[in-house]
Amino acid sequence: MNLLVEAFAWIFSPARLTGSLPLPLAIAQHLALTFGSVAIAALIAIPVGWFIGHTGRGREVAVTLSGAARALPALGLVVLLYLLFGVSLKVEAAVVVFVLLAIPSILAGAYAGIEAIDRSVIDAGRAMGMTEWQILFRIEMPLGLALLIGGLRSATLQVVATVTIAAYIGIGGLGYYILQGIPLRRFDEILGASIVIVALALALDGLFALLARFAVPRTSGRRVRAGRTATAAPAAASTSY
Template identity: 80%
Template sequence: MNYFVDAFAWIFSPDRLEGSLTLPMAIAQHLAFTFGSVAIASVIAIPLGWLIGHTGRGREIAVFLSGAARALPALGLVVLLVMLAGVTLKTEAAVTAFVILAVPSILAGTYSGIEAIDRSVIDAGRAMGMTEWQILFRIEMPLGLSLLIGGLRSASLQVVATVTIAAYVGLGGLGFFLIQGLQTRNYSEILGAAIVVVALALALDGLFALLARFAVPRTTGPRVRRRDAQPAPLPVVQMSH
């Protein structure tokens, strides 16, 4: 229990606002890596997922590539790309690694959202004379939004946890305190930085949970009775004399 008390004391210590890397600065770097990587992965994966979900082509290849990307060790991938790109491009190399790790979840959520739509809804759109672009933008994209947000949610949680290894190649973030704590055997610093990472993950998870809740399509049918609706006639009871 004392470890947690010391960890929170480390987090809220005035010393966290001093030095070459303050705690708020590390959090900002951590979130910048996370949001930047997920944004780039979204630009790649979402249009590809819409294409796969709409046409039904390339799904097997997407599943294979997604599974292969998820099996890659994050630390090994970052170190490998940094070594290949060189020290001057280590930021770009690390972001590339995070993008590779984020793409599978976003891609799977995107095309799964379209595949989960009842085919009769899409057939009805075609029967009404809608073009393929109209079906995609007016039917498939809105109805598949919930699972798409779920893919973004999964990718963000994976990346926000993985970004801690960016400090291993000297890129800062909250991983800086984890590595520094391991070197100095400062367990309060290690646990404190880990708690901050968990808090960021929980905050992102709650944010995407709210987005997914509002993304669920709702019926827009009338909730009131029509004015011309007539009440059912009352039964006539005949009295015997």
């Protein structure tokens, strides 16, 4: 209990606002690496996932590659790319690793969201004369948004925890305090930094949970879940007119 008190005392100490790496700056670096990596991963994975979900092509390849990416040893890969890229590109080396870690969850959320939609909804759209692009953008994407946000949520939580290892190659972030505290046996600093990381993860998790709640399309004044009812077909299809 004393260690927990000391950890919170370390977090809220005025000394955290000064020094070589103030705590607010470390938090900003941590979030910048997290959001930057997830954004890049989303730009890559979401279009691919939508293509797979809409056409049904390449699913096996995507599942295989996603499984392989999940098995990558993050710390080892960061060090390897750091040695290959050089000191001047250490941030880029770390971001590449975090992007690779984020892609599988986002990709799965993108294509699973479309695959989960009741086929009768899609057929209703085609019966009303909608083009494939209209079906994708006006039916599949809105109805699959909840699962996509779930994929983004999972990827963000994984990356925000893994970004801690970026300090190992001197990038900064909250992992800096953990690596600094280990040789000095500053357990209050190690636990304090860990608490801040957990708090960031919980805050981001709550934000995505809120987004997911409002991502379910409305039909006839109430929310419906994609793939559970065919009554969404007329409402989803009518948005094309």
